Amino acid sequence: MATAAAPGLPTLRQMLNATLKELAAQLAARKVSSVELAQYFLKRIETLGSQLNAFISVDPERSLAQARAADALIAAGSAQALTGIPVAHKDIFCARGWLTTCGSRMLSNFVSPYDAHVIERYNQAGAVIVGKTNMDEFAMGSSNETSYYGPVRNPWDTAAVPGGSSGGSAAAVAARLAPVATGTDTGGSIRQPAALCGVSGLKPTYGVVSRYGMIAFASSLDQAGPFARTAEDLALMLNVMAGFDARDSTSLERAPEDYSRALTRPLKGLRVGLPAEFFAEGLAPDVARAVEAAIAEFKKLGCETVEVKLPNMRLSVPVYYVLAPAEASSNLSRFDGVRYGHRASEYTDLADMYRKTRAEGFGAEVKRRILIGTYVLSAGYYDAYYLKAQKLRRLIAQDFVEAFKKCDIIMGPTTPTAAFNLGEKAQDPVQMYLSDIYTIAVNLAGLPGMSIPAGFGAGNRPLGLQVIGNYFCEAQMLNVAHQFQQVTDWHLRTPPGFAQ
């Protein structure tokens, strides 16, 4: 094979902050090979990444094999937008031949025999799996402290949490351990860590990305989405991930769309809805200031603001903590030690095997949610909890329907505060649950939501602006975010210590 001129160090350094489009151009021009890119990021994971604990699995052999295949595609001139690009995948996605743990001891020995839809799509696009990222156990957590593999640290301040549950993916992108990453969002698990790590993250409309092969936490809320630095990159990733999949009955059959198509559209006349409930008690002053400054930028871009009301949003945390555990308690029943995964080494009979296996295999937060979920579904409590919560869920969704009659897009803070310290909320589940107060309602309604970098708060920790669109308005949200990123540079900042 004819080799292009060996890339010098400067070329690789350029890769550090390159967008997907730039990387693709470098690959196409043979300035760099996919193998070199993979080696470069694998090296960063090994050296710089060790202090972050952002990855559960790296498998250089597998990654490089994929990279070699990608190089062949590029050489043959059949590259697509993501061919040869390293991507980090949350360890919630089953990937054939990869250890797929979901952050749990329960699956600490589970090598998936099949690919999730999301993995399949990235593989088909020629992307290279650079590793599987750390996460809260079974995606249950907002700080990445519930992982069996230990907490992830925030690249901006290793004393701080990266957020969760997709903390590993957010930290990896922030620290440039991978150009982009995938995550999942059940109550804010993409948007919250994106905000706390200063990257961009998008949770699409429920049903846009197939859940096939994505280990279920709360099936009616779970949705996969991308992490990147820029909205432009998110659009390219969504182009790969989105689309109908007959293997997921909740996947929506819609015509494929190009999520990049509206990026450059001017925002003049766009009506931005500001829910009063987003700016009430509990919002830290630094976050409030950053969000207000961002909104001022949008006004400069020609947007109008309108006040909207989400009166039932205050119910979203309690509703969520009935419904999500209810579904989880049932979804996690399959982890019983019978067919795969962890099994207790000694037991007296079947019931004892179940008891010990699950006692050993699950961590405290997972057990707490299984207990809550089992309780709310029990005879005599079902109506008072589960059924009531379902009714309130519809009211919460209806609030958004009303709000979108007055505006085109909704904005507010992603989180009430900047990243908190490791251990700070670990012993107080309710405080922890409240860190998702602005994101959960979006999942309950099934709406698309995203978080984009909007500044820095106390301790120079990043802050996020949440952008909520109407159903299937991802392209418009990406347009809004992209226009914002043309006039701000928060998304381009690199955490000190990871800039080289």
Add this chain to the structure above:
Amino acid sequence: MEWETVIGLETHAQLSTRSKIFSGASTAFGAAPNTQACAVDLALPGVLPVMNRGAVERALRFGLAVGATINARSVFARKNYFYPDLPKGYQISQYELPIVAGGSLRIVIGDREKIVHLTRAHLEEDAGKSLHEDFHGMSGIDLNRAGTPLLEIVSEPEMRSAEEAVAYAKALHALVRWIDICDGNMQEGSFRCDANVSVRPLGSDKLGTRCEIKNLNSFRFLERAIDFEVRRQIEVIEDGGHIVLETRLYDPDRDETRSMRSKEEAHDYRYFPDPDLPPLVVSEAWREAVRAALPELPAAMCERFINDYGVSEYDARLLISSRDFASYFEAAAQRLIELNPAQLGNEEEARRNYGLAIAKGMSGLLAAQLNRAELDIAHAPVSAAQFAVLHARMIQEVVTSKSAREILLALWESPQTDESAIDAIIEAKGLKQVGDADELGGIVDGVLAANARQVADYRSGKEKAFNSLVGQVMKATGGKANPKLVQEILKRKLEG
């Protein structure tokens, strides 16, 4: 005190789809353990169920066949419990909103008819199988059956005896095969019943406490289990005890039921709508397309056979014992009408005469032969057309009914497809009946000469002796004599 038995049945009919209810794995019976269990059936992390439309269509067929309401929207729920052969830790079933509601089934007990109402029928998946032998103290799990589609059909508690319960189960069994939604193979577990049994003082309108007897996979076990359970319950109550609400198992070896678990031990299944499956929506168009494709149902066919072909109710019921049997009848009757061997001018008369002839032939000659050969009519070596030709030759008095049996057996031994085979066999075996009066007269003379005693008996008034003489003549002709002619000649000669 006199007691009344109250029985309701829950029947699991395995739907005859080629793949499972929520996965693409095969449902074929008898494969090596765990070779027909895909990632979905194994409940690997991340897999999701996808509804099999074929299973829904079969449920619709059933609902329409029993005159039930088809719910335009029904919901799949999760029934949560732990067991090693239940891979997901929950069974997907329909709970609050089943696809089929109501409906009824006509059953026949002896010569009595009864309408049994249905509560509902819902779709669900089967579990796998636990194998407790041959594993040295461990259990084996076979997940081939996991995810097999089932229709659970629930009756109202309207049966009043084991006999009625069996009649209901048989009628249901015949129906699911008739509408081709279940192969009905009870040994393989494709059709199995749970019986809810209670007793109460005769005349009481309050239901007694019931026991549920699980997994009865033959009509005989169903009958015996209920009989035992009724005796047991009456005994308990008459001894001053109470019936406990519980699940019981029937042990065929000891012919008794025994307790499996009581209500206190019953699971809280924590049913809730399965978030992986959107509500099942059946459009009017789909429902009507299924209705249009339904075969004529047994009850309607039974009535038509009685009205159109003049068949007795008893014979009509036999003819509709299966769809194959019924279509064989119609095909044979139609062919016989075309052949019109008696040259009847009146169309209705033709239909009635020929229909009756075929019905009689099927309930007698053919049914007996099928039973002996343990064959289903679909595999009978004699085609409906051949059967019609055979009857035509009898009506034309070409062969006697005795010879007809011989022809049938000959064809059974070496099957041929063409209907001309009948005439070929008559020819080859020389079975054409002897209808020549002169020839017969000579034979009769010989018989009379050889049986002087019977002749004397007859003449002294013993009518029976006549039959014996007819028999002798028939024997002498190898069964080929025209019986009517034989009687005529005999009578003339004896009385002349």
